[in-house]
Amino acid sequence: MNHILQELASVLEQRKQELADTSYVASLYAKGLNTILKKIGEEATETVIAAKDGDKAQIVYEMADLWFHCMVLLAEQNLSPDDVLLELQRRFNLSGLTEKAGRVK
Amino acid sequence: MNHILQELASVLEQRKQELADTSYVASLYAKGLNTILKKIGEEATETVIAAKDGDKAQIVYEMADLWFHCMVLLAEQNLSPDDVLLELQRRFNLSGLTEKAGRVK
């Protein structure tokens, strides 16, 4: 389950070379920053609504949409999900090395 | 840089046992779902504003806030970040096994 964000970032980087009509991501880049940001606002609201509906599958689905469009923003800005993860690591004093512990469980 | 979300999820799980006045996360759980959801809406807007300001450090900071409060929602709902990552993996047909490539770098 690890590396998914890094793999997705790599896919999003590749899509930058593509024509706007070849993929949804390429069309987002072509439409530009405002369109990406509108999607972030939209998907945040849909996550809120799914949570108020108490629909766990829908929460996961909408949060995937939200994180995905966040990833598109990062790519568009030449940032990486690791920048965000590093910030979270710093704030919560996380080791980033729990793999062994994870395996033990 | 991997495992950060899983480590953070583990921290958030532990905080469920704590009294509301011992940590910010414990106070969020005590205030309940609506407070967590308000933070998601708030941080999404702050991410949009940071992006419009073209301030990369601020984008990372606000997106860390956004993902963090998403993680709190997942914990509150007894969901895991892996549920969201699995959904992204499924959608984008990602292997989840790029660890070796990562190590080579």
Add this chain to the structure above:
Amino acid sequence: MNHILQELASVLEQRKQELADTSYVASLYAKGLNTILKKIGEEATETVIAAKDGDKAQIVYEMADLWFHCMVLLAEQNLSPDDVLLELQRRFNLSGLTEKAGRVK
């Protein structure tokens, strides 16, 4: 310029009798509360983006979209824009009777 909200509320009330495919408003009622709420989240984000772009015409356009979808929510809940205006009047201790003063200007 007065009475616009009240007139619009009256139009929105009439649309409740219409079939979903006869107007945008009727289709919103048919799709239900979540769709109306998504639009409120969406238009709030678009208002923020327009303001960050410093585009006054776009701010007005997006805020009209936002207030309009708020009005649809009020109608769907059998509330009136006067309920919101009354709350603002109460908070700010407004007379609601500045018509004469307005004419003098």
Add this chain to the structure above:
Amino acid sequence: MNHILQELASVLEQRKQELADTSYVASLYAKGLNTILKKIGEEATETVIAAKDGDKAQIVYEMADLWFHCMVLLAEQNLSPDDVLLELQRRFNLSGLTEKAGRVK
């Protein structure tokens, strides 16, 4: 119930002359555009949550908050609520002249 928005706009205009620590509105102007926009995002989310809770009094309260901060944005941009009302009038082909009908009621 009419003229409330125009009266409120007049109050908001007066507050521009005040020091930041004399009123909430003056402090919003002093903190600047981003703070006003964050409040719009925040209050939109709170309106959504109130509606999902089916709490009509709370919907009115949060929507008053949302419209109020929209009014502060308009004032900050030297725009008027009439600009937004005119846009709604244009879109929905409203007369803006229902005053007589209102008096008859």
